[in-house]
Amino acid sequence: MQASVRHDNFIRMPATVKEASERRPSREGKVRKEFWLDPKTLRRAQAILGTATERETVEVALDMIAFRRELLDGTRALSGLEIDPIR
16 A cells, blocks of 8 residues: 655655554563664664664664673673683
8 A cells, every 4th residue: 555654844655554563663661762863874874784774773783782891791701711722
């Protein structure tokens, strides 16, 4: 099914109308935030991450930052250990 989508002063046509379950992922456990982001930086991150949507791009980038912290914490925890040579 085709429908137009109105955004402030312009209309983009046509837009595919999807079923509600396809349109948005579960909102359970999530909070709504609004940000002003540089579109060029967002597109660059999306291309690097290979994500399908801007929202997914932001979520993956935030997950990567949390994972980076876990890696750093793990490296610090292991830094004082002696490692036996491989025989």
